[in-house]
Amino acid sequence: MTVTDCCDHTEVRVDATAWPDVALPRGGKLRGAAAGWLFAMATRRLPLSIEYPSRARGPRRDTRRAAGEVLPRMIIRDPDALFRRVGADGLIGFGEAFMAGDWTTDDLVGVLTPFAERVAELVPAPLQRLRTLVLPGHPDDEQNTVANTRSNISRHYDLSNDLFAAFLDETLSYSSAYFGTDEAAERADWDDLAAAQRAKIDRLLDQAGVGPGTRLLEIGTGWGELCLRAAERGAQVRSLTLSSEQRELALTRIAEAGHAERVRVDLLDYRLVDGEYDAVVSVEMLEAVGREYWPEYFRTVQRVLAPGGRAAIQVITMPHERMLASGSTYTWVHKYIFPGGCLPSIEALREVVATATDLTVTDELALGRHYARTLRLWRERFRAQSALIGRLGFDAVFERMWTFYLAYSEAGFRAGYLDVYQLRLDKPAVAAPPD
Structure with a gap:
C-alpha cells in the first residue's frame, strides 16, 4: 500500500x-x-x-x-x-x-x-x-551549540528504534541508497534497497581508503551499519553519536556480529573528539550542524585526519539562491522533524572547505534521483506498517506528520529542489607552511 x-x-x-x-x-x-x-x-x-x-x-x-x-x-x-x-x-x-x-x-x-x-x-x-x-523565528534553544545539539538530535532519532525499524530495510540505513545508475534507481523496488544501502556505504569507504588497519572515525553512527562494513574490512573504528537509542542498538548489532573489539561507539559531540585517524566518514550528519558551525565541522575533520588522510561525506543540499533566501526561515521541518537543521548548497560547501581548511574536494557524486527512490520505498513501507506504528503508541496525527515529511522530502528530490552528494576530501601529506 x-x-x-x-x-x-x-x-x-x-x-x-x-x-x-x-x-x-x-x-x-x-x-x-x-x-x-x-x-x-x-x-x-x-x-x-x-x-x-x-x-x-x-x-x-x-x-x-x-x-x-x-x-x-x-x-x-x-x-x-x-x-x-x-x-x-x-x-x-x-x-x-x-x-x-x-x-x-x-x-x-x-x-x-x-x-x-x-x-x-x-x-x-x-x-x-x-x-x-x-x-x-528559530527558537534560541534549537541553536546547535554543544549544550543544545543533543536535545535536537534526541527529538528525532530517539523517538523509538522500533519505529525506524518498521520502515527501514534490514541494514537500518536512514540515508540515501545508491542503486548504481539513475536508471536502476527508477526501477528499484523494496528487494533492491538493502543491497543499494550497502553499495552506498562501500563507495564511501572506498573513497576514504578504508581497509585493513585503517583508523576510521565516523561522525554520526546511525544504527551501526557503516561500523559493521568497516570492521569487516579490518578497520579499527571509532563512531560518534548523540542519540542514546541509536548507540544502544548499534552496540548490540556490533557485538552480535563479533566486532566489539574493533568498534567503539561514543556518545559525544563531534567538536569534542580527540585522536588522529587515517579516514573520516560522515553520512547525512552535516545537515544537523547548523550554518554557523560548518567551518568548525570541517576544521574538526581536518584536525583529526592524519597527514595524507581522506574524508568521505554524504550530505543533502539545496540550491544556493534558496539557501541564502531561506537561511533565517523557521520551517515546518524544523518544528516537527529536524530541530536545528540546515541544508547547505554544494557551492557553500566548496567555499567553506576552501576558506576554512587546507582540505581539497577531489570527487563529487550527485545522487538526487537515488534519494527520491529511497524515500518512495520508505514511504510505502511506512504506510504498509500503519497498524504496527499505531501499536507502538504513535497516533493518527503523528502518522500523517511523518507521511507528509517523507512525501515532502521525496517531492523535493523529484523536483530537483534537493540533491544529495558524496564528497571526497583529501588532506595534504605535508602540512602547509604558516602564513
Whole structure:
C-alpha cells in the first residue's frame, strides 16, 4: 500500500493536549483571507486540481494539460482552518493543516512536487521580504551549540528504534541508497534497497581508503551499519553519536556480529573528539550542524585526519539562491522533524572547505534521483506498517506528520529542489607552511 492509498479518507482526531498547534487554527480572519487569496493566485497555474468542499475551484485556473493527463488532486476539507493556519504561520501552517486533516489528497507527492518546483515563485518577492516580520523565528534553544545539539538530535532519532525499524530495510540505513545508475534507481523496488544501502556505504569507504588497519572515525553512527562494513574490512573504528537509542542498538548489532573489539561507539559531540585517524566518514550528519558551525565541522575533520588522510561525506543540499533566501526561515521541518537543521548548497560547501581548511574536494557524486527512490520505498513501507506504528503508541496525527515529511522530502528530490552528494576530501601529506 502506498501513502496515496489511504490519505484520501483518513479521519484525523486531534488531541489538543498532544498537538495544540494542530488542534486549533490560529490567527485572525483578515490574515486567513489574505492567505486564501495568495494561495489561489499561487496555485492557479500549477498542474493541480484544487477541490473545495463546495466543489468550487476558486479563481479560473489554467487547465491546459496533455491529452489523457490526470492532475493530482488537492482536496480542501476546511478552507477556513487551512487559510487561518497559513496566514498565521506560512508553510508551517500548511503542513499543520495536513496533519489536522484540513486538506488531503490521493497523491501527496504529486501535489507537493509542483510546489517544490516553483517554491521561489509562489509568494511575490515584496511579501517574501516581510516574512521575518510576520512569521515565527528559530527558537534560541534549537541553536546547535554543544549544550543544545543533543536535545535536537534526541527529538528525532530517539523517538523509538522500533519505529525506524518498521520502515527501514534490514541494514537500518536512514540515508540515501545508491542503486548504481539513475536508471536502476527508477526501477528499484523494496528487494533492491538493502543491497543499494550497502553499495552506498562501500563507495564511501572506498573513497576514504578504508581497509585493513585503517583508523576510521565516523561522525554520526546511525544504527551501526557503516561500523559493521568497516570492521569487516579490518578497520579499527571509532563512531560518534548523540542519540542514546541509536548507540544502544548499534552496540548490540556490533557485538552480535563479533566486532566489539574493533568498534567503539561514543556518545559525544563531534567538536569534542580527540585522536588522529587515517579516514573520516560522515553520512547525512552535516545537515544537523547548523550554518554557523560548518567551518568548525570541517576544521574538526581536518584536525583529526592524519597527514595524507581522506574524508568521505554524504550530505543533502539545496540550491544556493534558496539557501541564502531561506537561511533565517523557521520551517515546518524544523518544528516537527529536524530541530536545528540546515541544508547547505554544494557551492557553500566548496567555499567553506576552501576558506576554512587546507582540505581539497577531489570527487563529487550527485545522487538526487537515488534519494527520491529511497524515500518512495520508505514511504510505502511506512504506510504498509500503519497498524504496527499505531501499536507502538504513535497516533493518527503523528502518522500523517511523518507521511507528509517523507512525501515532502521525496517531492523535493523529484523536483530537483534537493540533491544529495558524496564528497571526497583529501588532506595534504605535508602540512602547509604558516602564513
